[in-house]
Amino acid sequence: MNETPAHTGAHTPGTASADAAAAAGSRSWWTGRSGLVLALIMAAFGTYMLYGVLTMQVAEDADKPGPQFVPMVIAIASYLLAALLTIAYIRTPEAPVEAGGAVAGGTSADPDDIAAAQGRYRTFSDYASLAWAIGGFAGFVLLLEPLGWILAAAGLYWCVTRAMGSTKPLFDATVALTVSSIIYLALDVSLGLNLPSGILGGL
C-alpha cells in the first residue's frame, strides 16, 4: 500500500492544472479525465502485487497452486483494469459525481458541460481543506507517541475543525483539549486501555 499516496500526490498537480484550465474557460484535454489517477492506482497496485509474487520465498514442498497463485491473478487483473480504465477515460471524459444536474452520476458528457459545472471553483476538490484534514491526521500519527494522546488527539481535532471551515480557532482549541482529555480519562484511567501519556505523563 505504500506507493498509493506517492502516486496520488505525484498526479495531483496534473489534476489541479486541468481544473484550473477548465475554470479559465479554455477546454483542456485533462478536463473530465483526471480519473486517470484511478488507472495509475490500479497499475501501482498491480506492480506491488507482482513485486510481492516475485520476491516471495515459498517453501519447496508447498502444494500447488501455491501462495503465489491468487496474488498473480490480482496483479494481472490490476494491470488489465488499469488499461481498460485508461481507455475508458480517454474515450469518454467524466464529470465529478457530485456535479449535479445533467452530468450527475458520473456519466459521460461533453467537456463544455463539465467545465461549466466546475466553473465556480478552480478545482472540484478543496485542496486547502484536504491538506488540513490529511495533514492533521498525519501529524497525529507521528506525534501520538512523543506528545501523548491528549496533545496529539487535540491537535488532530483542531486541524479537522480548520478543515471543516470553522472560524473560531481559540474556542476550537479549548473544545479539542477537553474532548481529548475526557477520552483519555474515560479509557485510560477507568477502563485501563493503554493510551500513550507522552510528555504530560511525568506531570
Added chain:
Amino acid sequence: MLDSLMSLFGGFAEAVTPMNLLWVFVGCLLGTAVGVLPGLGSSMAVALLLPMTFALDPAGALILMSGVYFGGLFGDSTMGILAGTPGQPSAIATSIEGHRMAKAGRAPQALAAAAIGAFIGGIVSAVVVVFFAPALADFATNFGPAEYTALALFAFVATSSVVADSVLKGLSALVLGVGISLVGIDSVSGTERMTFGLPGLFDGISLVTVTVAILALGEVFHIASRIRRTEHLTQTPETGRPFLSRSEFRESMPAWLRGTAIGLPFGVIPVGGADVPTFLSYGLEKRLDRNRRDPQFGRGAIRGIAGPEAAGNATTAMAIGALLALGLPISATAAIMLAALRQFGLQPGPLLFDRAPELVWALLASFFIAMIVLLILNLPLASVWASLMKIPAPHLYAGIAVFCGLGVYATSSSVFDLALLLVIAVLGLVLRRYGVPLAPLMIGMVLGPLAETNFRDALLSSGGSYATFFSSPLSIILYIVLAAALVYTMIGRLRGRRVGDIGGASASADAEAEHAEDQKVS
C-alpha cells in the same frame, strides 16, 4: 418444527437473565447513538465495541453486539432521514425519500415508518431463521471447498458487476479489496506475502483498520474536500413524537411486507449485506409508484422508507442466521461478528448448532428482545437522537476523526496501524471522488481469504484437476445463476443505453445519483 420451538424457548430462558437483558438494552442504546452520528455506521459501532466484548461471556458478548448492530442500523437511517447523511450504504435508500419527507416537515412520520419497518423486517426474518437455520446448517454440511469457492465467486461478481453502476470501477474496488486481504502470512502454506518484511504487516491488514479507513476516515476527508463548496442545511429539521395516522399505516403496510420479502433471501445470498436489497426494494417501490394515480416519489414518499428499511433489517437478521449456519459472512459486520465468535473459540458453521446450541438459541432469542426494545426505545426517543445533530459540523467531524484514531489504536496499540489507516483512508477518498463503489472492496477483503483457501483446498483434494469446481449440482447451479444474472444486466444496460436512460439500468446507480444530489443540498 417443534424442536426449533422448544429450543427457542430454551433460548429465551437463557437470554432473559437480568444481565443479558441489560446487555440487549445497553447495546441498542449505544448502537443507536453511534449510528445517529453521521459518518459513524452500525458496522463501525460493532467494530469499536469488539475489544470491549471480550470481557463478557460469549452469550453476553454476542447479545450485546447484535443489540448494537440492530440499534446502529436504526441510527443510520434516523440520521439519513433527518440530515441526509446515512451512516452506512444500506441506509442510503431509506435516506433519499426519508430526507425529502424531513425537509417537508414530515420527519416524525418518516421515523415511525422506518422504526416499524425495521421491527417488521427483523421479527419476520428472526422467525424464519428460527425455523430454517437448523435445516440450512444440515444442508450446509454437504458443502465442500468447491461449493464455498462458487459461493464466494458469486458474491464477488454480484457485488462488483451486477450491482455496481460501472463494471470497471466495481471490479477495481474488488481487486483492491482481495489484494489487501492477501497481505500477511498465508494460512495454507505459512508463506509471508506482500509484507516487505515489515513486522506490522505479518498478521495482515486488519479488517477493523480497513473498515474504519474506508467507511469513516475516508468519509471525513471526502466531506472536508467538499464542505466549503456545497450549500449547508441551516435549520435543524423538525422532529416530534413519531406517529403514523391510520392512512399512512395502511399506505406503508404493503411496502413493509414487500421489503421484508425482498430482504429475506438476501440474508443468504452473499452480495455484500443489506445494500442490494434496500436498493432493490427502493427501486421496486419507485417503479410501482410511477403507475399510481398520484406518484409520491421525489416529494417524500413514505413507501420509499418503509420498503428499504424492512428489507435492510430482514437481510441483517437472516445474515446473522446464515453466518451461524453456514459460517459465511455476507457483510462486513457479519465478518466482525465472525471474528468475535472465533475469539471465544467458536467456529460458526454447520457444526455450531450441535456444539453450542445454548449459545445459538440464546442469540436468536435475543433478536426478538432487541427488536422489541428498539421499538420501545426509538419511537419515543427520536427527538432526543435528533438533538445529537445539533453538534456543529466542524466539531462533529473532528470528533469522528479522533474516534477513528482511537478505535484503531485501541484495538492494535500500534502507530503503524494508524499510518496504514491514513494511507487507506486517502485511497478511500480518491475512490469516493471518482465514484468507485466501496462495497466490493469490503466484500473482497472479507471473502478473499475464504475464496482463496477453499479454491486451493479444492484443487489439493482433486489433485490439481479444475473439473472439481463443476462436479457438484450446487456449484453448477450457482454458476448458471451467475451467468444468467450477468447476461440479464448486460442486456439491461445495452437497452438502457439505447433509450438514453442510463440511470434506469440499475436501481443503485439511480438512487446514488439522487443521493448525491441530496447531499449537495444538505
